[in-house]
Amino acid sequence: MAEGSALEVATAFLEAMVDTSRVDAAERFLAGDVHVIINGTTFSRAEYLDRLETSDEQFEMVDVTIGTSLTAGRRAAFTQELLIEHRGTAYGVEPGHERFTECAASIVTVEDNLITEIEITHDPTATLEALGLLSADPTTEKLRDQYYEILNRVLRHNLRNKLNVILASVETFESDPDAAAATIKEKTAGLLSTVEKAQKIEQMAIDTPLSPTQFHVTDTITEVLDQYERHHSVSCRCVCPDESLELRSDRSLFQNILEETIQNAILYTNTETPEVTVTARPASGQGVVELEIEDNGPGIPESELEPLRQDQETQLLHGSGIGLWITKWCVTRLEGQITFGTEKEPTVHITLPNLGH
Structure with a gap:
């Protein structure tokens, strides 16, 4: 496969999240030794997959739009708007409000068409957790x-x-x-x-x-x-x-x-x-x-x-x-x-x- 630019790989990663699931997309596009940095906290590949798996049980990415972007060599920075749909009932989700948008900004580093580092400066999963809408804690x-x-x-x-x-x-x-x-x-x-x-x-x-x-x-x-x-x-x-x-x-x-x-x-x-x-x-x-x-x-x-x-x-x-x-x-x-x-x-x-x- 021809090597794509950092922005092309990141875009394909986000589109795969919509077409399949966030877990499937992460397993396909994230390198084994990837570092995922969310709001200053670093997660391993396994830890990030666990977060996505918990989120996928309740929320589905319906659409994604790439906004402002900048590419420099193997790195790309961009903003994205995510359309998310809630699959069931949760505290704080009113009837008719099951779909909502979340904006995020990311910086990704790509090598051999795999993401080796991704820094998310505003993460919808973290927002949902803070609101009490998503928790792996029984x-x-x-x-x-x-x-x-x-x-x-x-x-x-x-x-x-x-x-x-x-x-x-x-x-x-x-x-x-x-x-x-x-x-x-x-x-x-x-x-x-x-x-x-x-x-x-x-x-x-x-x-x-x-x-x-x-x-x-x-x-x-x-x-x-x-x-x-x-x-x-x-x-x-x-x-x-x-x-x-x-x-x-x-x-x-x-x-x-x-x-x-x-x-x-x-x-x-x-x-x-x-x-x-x-x-x-x-x-x-x-x-x-x-x-x-x-x-x-x-x-x-x-x-x-x-x-x-x-x-x-x-x-x-x-x-x-x-x-x-x-x-x-x-x-x-x-x-x-x-x-x-x-x-x-x-x-x-x-x-x-x-x-x-």
Whole structure:
């Protein structure tokens, strides 16, 4: 085969991605010792093929257009616009938006009609991963599946019930306006709370990339507890024998865990003033923090805990809200472990590791 220019080989490579698949094209055009550099990170041929294989399971390149190009010897630099089609359902892909375009810029080095180096300065696969649309991590996929399952139940069951109560109260407004107004206000607040929690899941527990930072555990816990004492009828206490205790984790998700467990303590209490104690200490194992959240209530009902243990909800088995799921999802994303308290022992146990850079 006559040796083509670097741009001709690169163009044939991209067209093969459209005609066959990205994996087939890569196997055909990439040299065995190729270096693939994506946003500054270098991948071997095998590693890049793994990325493409994962992407091909969900996304297909429909078309490609080469834009501005420059060739110098065995190297070519060019921009390209990719038309990509999503094959199934994924978080963030709305009906009718299954096709979308991604622009990328590449520099390729070619020898004997094989690409020996390719540098991608903007990679659609990396963009999809950052959006949470593509992941080879089964934990992330499981969280996304649970998100849809729980949100579907909340929208169909909880919201419908609250709306029915509001409509019934409107009909009785003339006969007992004070009672009807109080009921409408209560149920409307519940609806707003549910929507806010759903947004919290979307923004914090599913698609937002983690942002690990080093922070003081005691200061962070105290900040959350003080906020709840100011705005709720609740008594909070932080017990941290080692005030210098630090954790490298996503601070927002850490705060979210505390907020949801405190809200659950308020929700399930039968006392006039809920009392919540958060204890933090180093756990066994280097770089691990153990949290215990205890309250003076009767504990979380078994009917609320069973779906969490089974990792799913059904029409016959579901809890009344999504706060417990938010807590569990956040702990899972932070690579931790959680054990919910029972009606006999109302203490939530959480262990969290230090996250990498």
